[in-house]
Amino acid sequence: MNLFGIIGRSTINFLQVIGRISIFTYKAILSCILPPYYFQIFLKQIVEIGYYSLPVVGLTTLFSGMVLALQSHTGFTRFSAEGAVATVVALSLTRELGPVLAGLMVSGRIGASIAAEISTMRVTEQIDALKTLATDPFKYLIAPRIVASILCLPTLVLVGDLVGIYGGYLVGVYKLGFNSTTYLDQTTIYLQPIDIISGLVKAAVFGFLIALMGCYHGYHSGRGAQGVGAATTNAVVSSSILILITNYLLTELFFV
Amino acid sequence: MSDFKETPRLKVTDLKKSFSNKVILHNVNFQLSKGSSLVIIGGSGSGKSVLIKCISGLYALDQGQIEVDGKILTSRRNGADAMQRRNFGFMFQNAALFDSMNLIENVAFGAKHALRMTHKAARNLALEKLSLVGISRRMGNLYPSDISTGLRKVIALARTLTIDPQVVLFDEPTTGLDPLMSKKIDKLILQCIRSQSLTAVTITHDMSSAMRLGDRVAMLYNGTLIWSGKPDNLFKTDNELVRQFTNGYVDGPISFKD
Known part of the structure; x- marks a missing residue:
């Protein structure tokens, strides 16, 4: 096989995947906008994605906030800037760590679960059964998951931000000996609305990407148990990579 | 299957379907009147499942058309939409x-999603259909994983009937079942077809089931219908392909690679 053949075939395959994802995204967005709406499924997804992810996101951000306080204190002590610890913890969590960590954790939990569920339905012909019962799988399966994920991620990030800042506060006050009032003042004084808003916008975009990749890989899964396994892995890997790439692009957008 | 004075309930014309340049079905033509039952037999890989998925609109056609009561439902470009699919019940x-x-x-x-019934009305209709196939209300609270393959098919039959389809498509309804359960499923299918004057297309390679369910039987071979007739004539035909298949001869014109 010649080199040009390999390059050509790879390029065509890559473009085909991009095309399939683009068409899937277009149909998914249309399904989110146009009726019928399945509120019961949507509420179930809110509980599944939002409520059940709270412990995972809470624990992740709590310990991240605590580590951040410890590490930044180590660094700042070297040039006598210990006072900036609280501000750095708050800014890092709201602008960056909160959305990215929550996104990656939810991607592992929810992206995998969505892909496994939908691909199992594909393999066992339940998606075809939906169609024969005059129900559009995009509206019934995909739209509620995407909308729920877009709404849940910012809420999770908001909770994660608070828990993470509290983690930093615990370490700052009880381990590093900061005054409680001073630490809280330092946390809020330099924090601006854009810091929180940019984190929440990122979270909503990550929520969309997680659900979209879970649904896409589940819907287009191969046959059998291997197909389900591959769909789950691909959903988590692709949504994690997309989260990191989109995070940089959005950070540039919000960079002030 | 072509002596029709009135508009047929289901008409399939020049159906063609391929996957990745491999032709699976070509030149498939038949029509059925209201209340009639056609059984399509054929070996594994002959295109039986693809045929009824094309009829139901799950697959878009490459060529040809499907009509129900004279109304064209599927075209070359698209499979059927949700409203059109309500004409068909499909038992997987x-x-x-x-x-x-x-x-x-x-x-x-x-009933809830296709017919837009309220939760209560849909539940009542479901209980009615379940009782039609002999399933009690108490048993209705079980999950599919709690019941046998045979019972799952009974439930699938009840589910198929809830949307009041004009044409019902059965994809190998007795495959994998013991002889008693096969007879029970066939009896239920016949009962439902006759009581509601449904038009039915069944695909199977179970010859006993084919003889029980069909007013007419057709054989699909290499993607096209090569024979059709009354079930009684199935074992009397001179067609060598049909004779080999119905009698289960290993040697004959059908080779294993087919």
């Missing part, structure tokens, strides 16, 4: 029940 080979729902919810699904 593996039943394809929704495993996250109990049996009543499974049967009520079509």
